[in-house]
Amino acid sequence: MKKSWNKAVLLGLGLFLFLAGIVTGCGSNGGNVQTGASGGSSGTKPTITFGVTPWTSTIPPTQVAKAILEQMGYTVKLQDADAGVVYAGLSKGDIDVFMDAWLPDMHKNYMEKYQGSIEDVAVSYPDGELGWVIPAYVEGIESIEDLKGKEELFGKKIYGIEEGAGMTITSREMIQAYGLDLEYQASSEPGMLTQAKRMISAKKPILFLGWRPHSMFVRWDLKVLKDPKDFFKTSEVHVLVHKGFDQKAPEAYQFLKRWSIPVEDVEKMILNIEDGAKPEDVAKEWIKNNQDKVNQMMGK
Known part of the structure; x- marks a missing residue:
């Protein structure tokens, strides 16, 4: 009888612990499982x-x-x-x-x-606005067409961004279309702006790419040259x-x-x-x- 009683107690305790485990498990997950954006069952978003x-x-x-x-x-x-x-x-x-x-x-x-x-x-x-820009203190040039015959003023260079960028490709096409004696200097945006800062600080003419939004238009007085052939659109x-x-x-x-x-x-x-x-x-x-x-x- 004593052995049977002990066995019954052990079985009852085991069942209690099993059921308690189920309840605890359900309670620990309630409201905290993050449904994945992918709808998966892992509970994590990608x-x-x-x-x-x-x-x-x-x-x-x-x-x-x-x-x-x-x-x-x-x-x-x-x-x-x-x-x-x-x-x-x-x-x-x-x-x-x-x-x-x-x-x-x-x-x-x-x-x-x-x-x-x-x-x-x-x-x-x-x-978003973009185009070729020059400092406002450069007089007599308002349009890309005005650059013809005045390329030497800018060292026959236009400073731009990296090869493969849309503005780079378009700018090379513009040089041909407008018949300009300019060399496109491909660089990075920081490299182009460093050159612009150096030239503008010395009040020298410089021709480079500009676009908005950009702080260059706040830091410097620039003008976007008119583009009669309409290469650059807003x-x-x-x-x-x-x-x-x-x-x-x-x-x-x-x-x-x-x-x-x-x-x-x-x-x-x-x-x-x-x-x-x-x-x-x-x-x-x-x-x-x-x-x-x-x-x-x-x-x-």
Whole structure:
């Protein structure tokens, strides 16, 4: 009898512990499992990779979108690369998002090449301006046509950005179309601006590429030369994703579909970053000051 009683007690205790384990397990998961954006059962959202070109206009929108997506539970990775590499990465899915596509003309070559594997999801801002610029103190030149016969004034050079960029390709075409005796000096944006700063500080003439949003128009008194042949048109800046991103991260995809930001805000953030503020802090400050807009983009 004693052995039977002991056995019954042990069996009862085992059953109690088993049931307690089930209840504890259910309680520990309640409300805390993060549903993956991909709809999987692993409970994790996918990592999202942004392409980041070496242009100042790319950084503020990328940092703002990154901060918001991290609030939404995503891990966000930034991949620095020039425009050609970013577009190639978008086409293959190595890069998920690019926040600084200048359409329809400046990045036309990339879009035509990769159109089957890239999706245009939103207009970030509609009023991107770009062209050839000179300091306002250079008199007598208001149009690209006015450069004819005065190329020596600028050392027969126009300073630009990297090879493969839309503005580089277009600028080379413009030199031919306008019959100008100019050599295109390809560089990076920082390299071009360093040269511009050096020449402008010395009050010397310089011809280089300019676009908005950019702090160059705030820091220096510049004029955009008229383009009678209409090579440079006002561009819209778009958000692009790899085709299939809507399946990988539906919630993030819907957020990006609702994305927009004023060009003036982008220029202010560029200035703050150039003056020494951390891009992450500038982005967080914008989010704090624009919570209603952020909520709208998040679908709240």
